[in-house]
Amino acid sequence: MGYLVLWDTIDPGNSGGSVPTPDSPWTGHVIVPEKFACLHCQAQFATKDELFEHRFNEHPYRRPVLFYQGRELNNPREDIYHVIAADDFDFKQADWLELEGERVSEAVLRHFLTQQRQKIVKIRLVNEGLSSEYELKIHVADLAELAQVDELFFTLLDQVNLSVLAVDQFVKACRKFNTVLAYVDGLSHYIYAILAKDQTGGTQLRRDQAKGRMSRALEVLKRFDTPLARAICGVINFNLNCFSAGSTLEHAPKLQQAMQWFHHLQTQVPNLAKPTGIGVIDQGLKLPLDRFTDSILNWVLMPLERQAEQLDLIVQSKRDSAHFDEDKLKLSMLLSQIYLFMHDYAPAKHQARGSMNDPAFGAWAQAVLDQCETMNEKQT
Numbered sequence: 001m002g003y004l005v006l007w008d009t010i011d012p013g014n015s016g017g018s019v020p021t022p023d024s025p026w027t028g029h030v031i032v033p034e035k036f037a038c039l040h041c042q043a044q045f046a047t048k049d050e051l052f053e054h055r056f057n058e059h060p061y062r063r064p065v066l067f068y069q070g071r072e073l074n075n076p077r078e079d080i081y082h083v084i085a086a087d088d089f090d091f092k093q094a095d096w097l098e099l100e101g102e103r104v105s106e107a108v109l110r111h112f113l114t115q116q117r118q119k120i121v122k123i124r125l126v127n128e129g130l131s132s133e134y135e136l137k138i139h140v141a142d143l144a145e146l147a148q149v150d151e152l153f154f155t156l157l158d159q160v161n162l163s164v165l166a167v168d169q170f171v172k173a174c175r176k177f178n179t180v181l182a183y184v185d186g187l188s189h190y191i192y193a194i195l196a197k198d199q200t201g202g203t204q205l206r207r208d209q210a211k212g213r214m215s216r217a218l219e220v221l222k223r224f225d226t227p228l229a230r231a232i233c234g235v236i237n238f239n240l241n242c243f244s245a246g247s248t249l250e251h252a253p254k255l256q257q258a259m260q261w262f263h264h265l266q267t268q269v270p271n272l273a274k275p276t277g278i279g280v281i282d283q284g285l286k287l288p289l290d291r292f293t294d295s296i297l298n299w300v301l302m303p304l305e306r307q308a309e310q311l312d313l314i315v316q317s318k319r320d321s322a323h324f325d326e327d328k329l330k331l332s333m334l335l336s337q338i339y340l341f342m343h344d345y346a347p348a349k350h351q352a353r354g355s356m357n358d359p360a361f362g363a364w365a366q367a368v369l370d371q372c373e374t375m376n377e378k379q380t
């Protein structure tokens, strides 16, 4: 079991000094997605307006539709954990709106929603002959309670004594906070997940149940914009090989850089992605990690020369049958880069070949094969 240092100073490695991370207190608002995705065809857009244009031109269904923060609601029930902002909702294809059965203006409805903290609200969007009803379950987390939960998390769930028992204690200690039940639940599922993945700490779960727990944690925690929630969502996405540019991970610099490294490999030619070997000064808050994620992060962030020295260890680790397929793929990506660096093309190709038909990683695999060809020709 390892850990990830959060909210601390970053040592950029070669410059000799340390750079304090910017002190940016979080606002307690929902993380707005980096991309706006179409619910009907998964196309992605940079702005809400582009999404709307696509949605209503390409999928001209006439029913009224409610969007929450640029996300089309396909479920009549929606949980909302934060204070609603006046422009959070978009009411599309609706001639009029109803609040608890009463017809109201859009301005009145928007204002009403911004005032609610703990309430179930029924709204209805109506056009000629069609209507859509939604039940919004608003339970706004109190910022002071969130901060206290974070503190308990870091005190009670440190990686040395991490166990099912420790999670029980954490949940008990958080019981006095009324507005953050979902948040506590999400944090607990994350810890259960890594205990299951490592098969340690008295877990009753099987190793393969770890992913289910991670998904449950992600589903809840992605709604919370605390550094802890962001970091855990980042770790879970990393586990599931959902790499991104890591722009919401400024409080977890190691994870951010590893995310960027894999994202770059996945989307562009492989030799452009080079880890720079940053070090993180080890004094900050520590987020527990499963041991595979911990090793992968450490290896990825080493300079190539040091990675090459660790080659046998990495190969050995990949043979460990306890690895999830996602982690094996990360190790394949890492190994192919090391072999390319060593001009050892046959094993580099071997690492990539298994992903040739993978819709998400086929481009990476092809790029490795192409690069091997090019470099081979140069040599002969």
Ligand SMILES: [Zn+2]
Residues within 6 Å of the ligand: 038, 039, 040, 041, 042, 043, 054, 055, 058, 059
């Ligand atoms: Zn679409």
